[in-house]
Amino acid sequence: MAINQDTFTGEYSYTIDAKGRVNIPAKFRQSLAPENNNTFVITRGMDPCIWVYPLTVWQFIEDNLKELSAVSSINRSFIRATARYASPVKYDKQGRIILSSQLLDYAKLDKDALIIGMINKIEIWSADELEKIEKQTTEMDSSAYDELSDKIIL
Amino acid sequence: MAINQDTFTGEYSYTIDAKGRVNIPAKFRQSLAPENNNTFVITRGMDPCIWVYPLTVWQFIEDNLKELSAVSSINRSFIRATARYASPVKYDKQGRIILSSQLLDYAKLDKDALIIGMINKIEIWSADELEKIEKQTTEMDSSAYDELSDKIIL
DNA sequence: AAGAATTACCCACGATTACCCACAATATAT
DNA sequence: ATATATTGTGGGTAATCGTGGGTAATTCTT
Structure with a gap:
């Protein structure tokens, strides 16, 4: 039984198979x-x-997107960029979803996937990319990071 | 019956078994x-x-994390770092929780665990690490320590 | 319309985990 | 002091989970 609906935490390593399938961690499925x-x-x-x-x-x-007027070209552009790469996926009886090769390419994913709970959503990373981005981001603005810790962590 | 809900004090020594299980001190369970x-x-x-x-x-x-906008990369990084290592655990009929090997490694825990009440949360330490950190911290900033004593202790 | 390619759905199986019971040691009550 | 309950620690077993592959249905191509 899920304790906290639609809330995701934790980090999991899974493999992407030849058909582009990855498991959604059982804990996440239960949280859904x-x-x-x-x-x-x-x-x-x-x-x-x-x-x-x-x-x-x-x-x-x-x-929210529906609220945006289609008259403004910026709005159209934003709606396009947001809608364009999104697709609904239902997980199979074993708990796996299928990732398109476009998304796999975008995330530079190959065989190993790092799945991270981000509270209201989930992220799927290549371990290498994640490390690179994390290093970049935290180095760039460590004071802002400390401020957030101060405000949020109990 | 607990006197003070969700407030934890005291220090306890417990063993971590082969399955990564540690007991939550009975007093703490009663405080929950x-x-x-x-x-x-x-x-x-x-x-x-x-x-x-x-x-x-x-x-x-x-x-608090949900309030942060996902548009800022620092925010995303912070949410990731906070959510990533967290997982809910329900203690079993004997009062034990299971610690993942990732967390055990991070805290350099092996067989013996020191469990410390930290008022609104609990800490699980390796005795060696604790001693090291405590020495380091108090030596580094003893005047700040005295100031806190002055302000808080009656 | 027929064949080829892709997708959806099912089964299998080893590894892991969740849940149960056991028991000695300590604490509490009578 | 003795009996009773609680606590900390260990282990066993059944269910679940992660991963691979197979076959039927669907879609696409020609």
């Missing part, structure tokens, strides 16, 4: 609220990784 | 408020130890 109907929406992350949203969370994003 | 449902959240401490939060306290941290 039933109204999601075993479905996530996968898309490009803002970092070089794959973002995996519970369906209902993604629908909330879609609702 | 019922709405936690016998569940803690374990994660990396800021020191080389394991932090153990009552579930409800951790959920407060999660709520």
Whole structure:
């Protein structure tokens, strides 16, 4: 039984098989609220990784997009960029989803995947890429990072 | 019956068994408020130890994380670093939780664990590491330490 | 419309985990 | 002091999980 619906934490290593399938960690599947109907929406992350949203969370994003007027070209561009790479995926009886080769390329994923719970979504990383990005980001702005710790960690 | 809900004090020595299980001191279990449902959240401490939060306290941290915009890369990095090593654990009928080998490695824990009440959370230490860190920290900044004593101790 | 390629769904199996019971040692109550 | 309950520690077993592959259905191509 899930304690905290649609909330994801923890880090897991899984393998991507020849068909592009990866397991969604069992704990995450249990955290997924039933109204999601075993479905996530996968898309490009803002970092070089794959973002995996519970369906209902993604629908909330879609609702926001619908509010945007299509008259403004910036709006159209934004809607395009957001919608373009997203697709819903239902995990199979073994708990796996299929990743398209486009997304795999984008995240530089090959055989090994690092799956990280990001509270309201999930990220799928190549270990190398993650290390690179993390180093870059934390070095660039360590004072902002400390400030956040101060404000949030109990 | 617990006198003071979700407040932990005292120091206890326990053994970690072959399956990575450690006992949560009975006193701490009794201090855990019922709405936690016998569940803690374990994660990396800021020191080389394991932090153990009552579930409800951790959920407060999660709520804070949810407020952060995912547009800023520092924010994403911070959420990642915070969520990544955290996992909820329910203690078993004997009062034990399971520690992952990742966390055991991080805290340099082997067979013997020192469990310390830290008021609103619990820490699990290797005795050697604790001594080392304590020596380091208090030597480095003894005046700040005295100032705190002055302000807080009655 | 037929063949080729892709996708969806099913089964299998070793490894891991969750859950149960056991028991000695300590603490509490009578 | 003796009996009773609780606590800390160890181990066993059944269920679950992660991963590989196979076959039928669907889609695409020509």
